[in-house]
Amino acid sequence: MSEINKSQAIRDYYKKHPKAKAREVVDALAKDHITVSPNLVATVKAKHNTRRKAVRHVVAKGGVGIAVLKAALAFIKVTGSVAAAKQALAVAQEIREIV
Numbered sequence: 001m002s003e004i005n006k007s008q009a010i011r012d013y014y015k016k017h018p019k020a021k022a023r024e025v026v027d028a029l030a031k032d033h034i035t036v037s038p039n040l041v042a043t044v045k046a047k048h049n050t051r052r053k054a055v056r057h058v059v060a061k062g063g064v065g066i067a068v069l070k071a072a073l074a075f076i077k078v079t080g081s082v083a084a085a086k087q088a089l090a091v092a093q094e095i096r097e098i099v
Helices: 006-016 022-031 038-062 066-079 082-098
Strands: none
Touching: 006 022, 006 038, 022 038, 038 066, 066 082
């Protein structure tokens, strides 16, 4: 039997019900036989909100859109590191100057 990721279950529930209270999440997941505590629900929600605030802050400060930021993060993920991404961009710039 596969193990259920409780935090992911909480995040999934909040995607569908963003205004839900911790107790509602606990009760709803209990119906799916997933036992979570209200403290875990609050922690997962707080961490999610912290990430959202950080993204908003960076977007507002840097003047780039969220789509550009997501593309940049995806590029870093594909290259494996920020250093590798910078190196790939340097090579791309050299090619652009030649062409």
